[in-house]
Every structure is written in C-alpha cells, then in structure tokens.
Amino acid sequence: MTAQVDVRLLSDIQRYGAADVSACFSCGTCTATCPLVSEDATFPRRMIRYAQVGLRDKLLSSKELWTCYACGECSESCPTQAEPSEFMAAARRYAIASYDRTGLARLMYTRPIIGTLIAVILAAFFALFMYAAHGPQSTTSLDIFGFIPEALIHDLGIVVMAVVFLAGLAGVATMVRRLGTANAVTLRAVVGSRAALRRSAGALWSALGVESLGQRRYRADCDSDASLAPWYRRRWFLHASTMWGFLGLLAATIIDYGLALAGIKATGTPVPIWYPVRLLGTVSGLLLLYGVSMLIVQRYRGVERSVRHSTAADWTFLALVWITGVTGFAIELALYLPSAPAWGYWLFLFHVAVAMELVLLAPFMKFAHAVYRPVALFFLALAVHE
Amino acid sequence: MTDKQRRIGVYVCHCGGNISDHVDVDQVVAAAQAEPGVVVARQMMFACSDSGQGEMERDIEEQHLDGLVVASCSPKLHVVTFRGVAKRAGLNPYEYTQVNVREQASWVHTEDAQGTTDKAISLVRAGIARTRLTEPLEPIVVKTTQRTLVVGGGVAGLRAAIGLADIGLGVFLVEREAELGGWVGRFDEMYPTGKNGRALIASLIDEIGRRPSITVFAGAEMVSKAGSFGNYQVGIRVGAASPETLTIEVGSIIVATGFDAYQPEVGEFGYGIDGVVTLPEFKELIEASAGPLSYHGRAVRSVAYVYCVGSRQGDAEPGANAYCSRYCCAATVAASVQLASRDALVHQYHLYRDMRTYGKFELMYTESRKLGSVYLKFADDAPPAVAQDNAGHLTVTMRDLLTGGEELAIPADLVVLVTGMIPCKNDELINVLKLPLGRDGFFNEIHPKLRPVETVVDGVYIAGACQGPKNSSESVASGLAAVTQSAVILKKGFAELDPLVAVVDADACTACGVCLDACPYGAIEMAAVTARPTAVISETGCKGCGGCVPMCPENAIDLRGYTDAQITAMIDGLLEVAVA
DSSP, X not given: OOEEOXXXXXXXXXXXXXXXXXXXXXXXXXXXXOTTOBTTBOOSHHHHHHHHHXXXXXXHTOGGGGTOOOOOHHHHHOTTOOOHHHHHHHHHHHHHHHHOSSSHHHHHHHOHHHHHHHHHHHHHHHHHHHHXXXXXXXXXXXXHHHHSOHHHHHHHHHHHHHHHHHHHHHHHHHHHHHHHHHTTOOHHHHHSSHHHHHHHHHHHIIIIIIIIITOHHHHHTOOTTTTTSOGGGSHHHHHHHHHHHHHHHHHHHHHHHHHHHTXXXXXXXXXXXXXXXXXXHHHHHHHHHHXXXXXHHHHHHTOSGGGXXXXXXXXXXXXXXXXXXXXXXXXXXXXXXXXXOHHHHHHHHHHHHHHHHHHXXXXXXXXGHHHHHHHHHHHHHHHHHO | OOGGGOOEEEEEEOGGGTTTTTSOHHHHHHHHHTSTTEEEEEEESOTTSHHHHHHHHHHHHHTTOXXXXXXXXXXXXXXXXXXXXXXXXXXXXXXXXXXXTIIIIIXXXXXXXXXXXXXXXXXXXXXXXXXHTOOOOOOEEEEOOSEEEEEOOSHHHHHHHHHHHHTTOEEEEEESSSSSOTTGGGOSEETTTTEEHHHHHHHHHHHHHTOTTEEEEETOEEEEEEEETTEEEEEEEEXXXXXXXXXXXXXXXXXXXXXXXXXXXTTGGGBTBTTEEEHHHHHHHHHHOOSSXXXXXXXXXXEEEEXXXXXXXXXXXXXXXXXXXXXXXHHHHHHHHHHHHHOTTOEEEEXXXXXXXXXXXXXXXXXXXXTTOEEEEOOTTSOOEEEEOTTSOEEEEEEEGGGTTEEEEEEESEEEEEEOEEEOOOHHHHHHHTOOBOTTSSBOOSBTTTBTTBOSSTTEEEOGGGSSOOOHHHHHHHHHHHHHHHHHHHTTSEEEEOOOOEEEOTTTOOOOOHHHHHOTTOOEEEEOSSSSOEEEEOTTTOOOOOTTGGGOTTOOEEETTSOHHHHHHHHHHHHHHHHO
C-alpha cells in the first residue's frame, strides 16, 4: 500500500514536546546505543522517521513507543542534538491522546494552561458536590464519614470508575487493534489453541509480572545512573516504589471494602496501626510518598538526563499523586489525634476530591501508561517468544 | 671504453624492511662493489633520510664521485630527491640513476628470497651500466612572453584575469558570449553566504575595467594556437557580423570555459510534464518571483526535489555521467532554505541518494531540516517516478530506505529535477588546444593532488568547472592556482625545462619525415639548418616520450638520458645475471 507523505504529523507531535527532533537525519546512532533495542523492537530512529514522513498509522501501531523507558542514553549520543528520548516521550503522549476518543487528553497535553484549569475545576467540582451532602463535624473523634457520607463517596467512586473503565477500555481496544494488525497477532493466535494460550500466558507474565511489577529491563538495562546513585535513589526504584505503593493502597482499599461486605469490619472503624489492612495501607502509602517525592525532586533539579525535559503533563501527574498521598497520611495522623481537629475534615474532603480526579483523569494523562505500557510489553513478549 | 675513468657510488636502501625483508641487501652491495667503475657501495636503512642524503653528499665530495646510483623505490617518489643530493654535492643531477628494487623486486616477489635478491642485483647492474654512460646535462632555458590568455569570462576566468594583472602580467580575456559573467552572472542569491551573483560579477568587471593591462574580447573565440612553451601565438576570432582573426602572443593560457547544465530527456523523471523543472529553471523561478512561489499562475504549496538527475548514472549506459556533480546537493538545500524563509508554509520534500553537503554546507542541510524540509532516501536501483493525474496534479512515488522501504506518495505542485554539470560543448577549442579529456568529458589535470591545474600541454592550465563540477568558490580557487602557475613560468621572463628530450643527428638524418608523424606533440619539423633539410626537434615542444626514436630508419634520433647506448648497456647488465 502506498502511503501519503504528510509533514503535518511531525509538527503535530511537536506540540507534545520534542521540538528539536527535526534536526534528525536518520543516522541511527540512537538505535545503536539503545540498550533495549532488539530484533523485535528497533527504535527510536524508526519512530522518528515515521513521524517525519507522516506515517501516523505506523507510529500508533508501534509497540516500540512503550518499550522505551526514557533513560536518555540516545539523547546523549545523538550527533545532531535531536533529543530522540524526548521525542519518544512526546510520541507516547501523542499516542495517549490518539487512543483517547474524547479529545480530552489532547486538550490536556497541548494546552497546558487549560489542562491545569480543568484539573483545578474538576477537583473543585468533586469537593463541592460532596460538600453539598455534608453532615456535622464531630469534635470528639474524627468521624469523617459523618461529615461526608460514605455511601456518597462509594457511589461517586463507582460512577468515576465506570467512566474511567469505559474510556480506558476504548483506548486499550484501539491500541490492541492497531498493535494486533501491525504485529500480525490475531485473536486465534492468542487464545486459539492450547499452545497459543500457553504462549499468551507466558507473554502476560512477562509483561505484567517480570517487566511491570518486576521492572526487570528498567532495572537491568535502562538504569543510566546505576554507577552514580545508591539503589534507593535510582530511577527504577523510585518508579517501583511509587507503583508498588499505589497498588498496595488499591489493594488495601479493596480488602477494606471486602471486610465491610463480609461484616468483619465496617469502613471507617478506628483500628490500631498494626491491623493488617491498615498496616498494608500505611506501608504502601510510605512507599508511594517516598517514590513520588523523590521523583519530583529529581525532576525539579533536572540533573538526571532522563528528566532534563519536563512538560506540564509530567508535573500534573506527579502533583496529583503526591497530593493524594500526603493528604491521605495527614488524615491518618488526624485519626490518631486525641481530639478531632477541624482541618482533618477539610483535608479529607480535599483528599477524596483529588483522588477522584486522579482516577477520573487517568486515561487522559500520563497515568494512562500504567495500562498502555503493559499492553505493548505483552505484544513485545509475544514477538520475542515467537 | 670510458668505464675505467668512472667513479660511481651505489647505495642500496633497506626502506626500513620494505626492501630488506625480501632482498638480501648484503649480496646486492657485494655485487655492486664488484662492478667496474664502482668506487663506493653501501647500504642504508633509509636512503631518503637526512642522514642518508648527508652520507651520499659526503661520499660524492670526498671520493670525487662522477656517477650516483640509488637502489630504492620508484623514481616517481624520489628521483627529484636524489638528483638534489647530487646537485648539492656538486655533481650534475643527470649523472644520477634510480633503481627501483622495491616495487620491482621486494614488494612483488615475496615468496622466493634468493630469486628476489638476484633480480635486485640484476636491476642494480643495469642501473650501474646506464650510469657509466651518463653525461652532464643542463636544463633548457626558454625565454617566456609575459602575457597570459584567459579563455572564458565566468567567475574563475574573471578572477584569474585580475590576479594575473595584479602580479604584473599582461592579460587577454576571451569570452564566447557577448557578455562577461557566465553562470554566476545569472544568479542573485548564492550559497552559502547569500551573496548576490550578479553583484559579484559586476564588481569583478569593474575591477577589470580599472586594469589597463587586461584586454577583453567578448563575443570572441580562440581559433588557433602555434608556437611552443612560453611563447604561443594564438588566433582570436572577433566580431559576430564581420569576423576577423587577430593574432596575439602569450606565454601561458588559462582555460576556464566552465560547464553546461544537464538537460534531461523528455520523459526522464517526468521532464516535459507541466510542473517538472530543472534546478536552473527552478532557480530562475525563485529569482523571478517575490514571496510565495507560483508556477504558470498556480500557487506552489509543495515542492519535491529529485536529486542526482543526470549525475552518478550507472556505468553500464553508454555516455552515462558516472560522476557526482558535487554542487547540486548544496545548491538545492540552499534553494529550499531560500524558499522556506520566504514562505514558511510551503512543504518541501527532498528525494536523494546520498546527501553530499560537504564541509560547511552541512549547516545548511541542518537548517533546511529545521525549516521543515523532509528528506527521503531512494535506492540507486529504484529511482522515484513522477506522474500526473487527469486533474493535472503531480505525484512522486518512491520507496524510502529510511522508513523500511515503505512506498510513499508525495503530492507536489512543482517537481524539481536536481540536474548536475556536464562538460561544455567545445569541440573546436579542444581541437585547438589538444588538451586531453577525462572519461567524463571534462579537461584532465596532470595530477589531481599535486598538479591540479596543470595539463600535459606545458603552459596551458585549466581552472573552474571545465575541469569537473565545482562551485564558484572552488572555481575561483583553481583560477588563482592557475595564476600562480603562470607566474612560475612567466614572472622571471624565462623558464627551465628538463633536458631529457630527443635530439637528431643531422648528419645521419635523411629527411624521410617518418618522425614527424610519430610525434604526438607536433614538436618535429623539417628545416634547413645546414645545407640540406633535416628533422629538427623543438626542445620546448618535445616531452621526451621517445616515440620518434624507434621509428627513425636511420637511428638518427637519440633521447637524452635514455640513449640507445645506455639502454643497450642496461639490457646487457640485466642479461649478465640471467645467464649467470
């Protein structure tokens, strides 16, 4: 099939970052130096080329976009300072915006001021919505669900989850269809036979277990500052800490809800710190806060080559996660105080509003990588296993 | 025999192992020592080193040597070096013989050590045999006419004329067209500085006008050349309406006749379709319009450049231009930058084989990419195709090697065929000058690195794009190099030539005329120097090729430095070993 050359694609992607990539003359040094490149995935040069020539479909069907962990090695070795690593990040933003049908992601990415406004207004909306149903603030003990009814939070959460699920599913479906076609992976090839199922299970374990939870390649191949920093300050650990913390908190919330359903413990019942679910939540929260705080510090200092360039989208994501984490801890602190402080209630309202927003905006912002990257890694694992 | 009286020094060089690894130098020295007339025979690690040369000079002076033989490398490399040794030590340089035991023995026979050594010995014996018969020779001194003819009034010729005038030489400048200026005179903005070509030419013409020693003939052609090195009589045909031929006397000639633009055949990359133009046509189009481009009344929103049209063609085709035209990549990139700076919204696609924006032009290439030009690389054997649909829209299709061989379609309002340089049609001039052409049809220099503007015709130099594709600054540089070379032979008023030329024994000559036909340089004529006509060889016209020597039925011609007696002695020297 003959494809039409289209120069608009590159300038479109440049709205997501990667201003310097037009200097690229396709020498391929980036691909040669990338520690992650394999026969099954060659980038960044090829991705840059797709953008320069305007092969939008090819670009959006590339698992390679998500195979990259932005270590920045390629940008360091680029003879024309075209910042290929920055291009890869911009292309991922472009992909998130393209997989999203609503146009919200595009708006958030390309209009940072409007995006920030949306974030603020949305948080304010959630807060006002919940405040509208508020009850009394008990001063004897911090009765947060007396202030904002648990049922309201629960129902609102369900609605937000449903919206996110639908939007996310649409995005993932778009991505899967594109990657499937580009990599010649059919449904039959994934689940059509016992052998196919075994292969798919292996690929799934590689994508979710080894690479996502285990961060194998991020840790082993992409740790650009490996020789410089102790393990607890390296990129992969900070990222893992944040991710594990987030997943731990998610698990604690689900278990807590399960305990309430099972009638073992009602949500909101004061429990000691060593209570298993509370302990899981606390440890997870600490991991999350440590990871995200360090990521913010590193990004702010901009010393490490992988975070030399930052966009509003990077900051928004980090800020929302950090606010959610910090306010959550502050509430926990307030819960253990002898008398209930008034700020505890307001903080709770703020916490819930921001957490809702974080979840609701997930498919439209950097958070979406949490789903798109494992999908791409699944296809990569399938290709490797072939 | 004069053998007994000769005092010859023989030096065998190790060349740091290049020779001594395969040749037993001790044996060679011993064999040389045993030769009659040899008074000194030594070996040296590097004969060409300062210490080696010094040792030879001492020997020549202290041992009163009258002949010198160095067995080392090719004479192409060091004959001048060792003639210099002889000269510094007070020995006539033509008493020196170089024997090539490296290229002719050690480098080519690495398997048979004794055989290689034997061959080296026989070569040295031949060299000694020749040296026994050498005679002191003096350079031929020629008085030169201190004027130069410059053929071609383009940027190279104009600048050369000014340069010649400024060092005090008289100049005749001949231009075929009615106007001076050539190609550069038709350009406005030129890369990489953006300087205006017309303004450059105007300032050069102005400079020429201020130099009375320059005589300009425009609308004129060089039609004949007589005389020899240092003193040429040249016929110039002037006047279009009533042509007449003037004769001028010059000491040297600088040929700066430039190039023609390659003209594609109709159908070649779509040439002939409305909207498909060559690079010079595109350049004119840009210069004729201000702001965004339009072609035949239609706005040009996208341009596709197809590179290497008429250049780097496959060797297989007869008359193919196998060479790279060098200037076109940079010229096209510059034009695209020029266009982009006028019209930020125009889309530009460059379909290339290799981008050769060498040197500082690389910066323009980067700038052009930053301004939005897209570069697509096609394979040598898969050129792009240009097609027009019913609505008149042009599309170029190609496979981009950088995008995994993806077939791409490029919509273009204008397709520019990036055409290169071809040699000028100059048959008459080529015939008059008798300059050799390269396979590419451009004039050939003697040596591309060391003698880049000299030709096999002494005193005739080439400059600018008549020698091969060049941009304007390279053309000017070679023009000025030709000025310097003219100065070398003209400024002193005389020049010295190698005395290794053919001479006629007038007594033996029967004036049969065979040698006249044998001489490729027209250096022999019949003249009545004595009572009867005999063949007379011009010392300045003869190149010492030896072509006439074996043709003479009376053996009346000898070549100085390579006389029949010397060659015979060398053959005897070689055979001596072969029999032993």
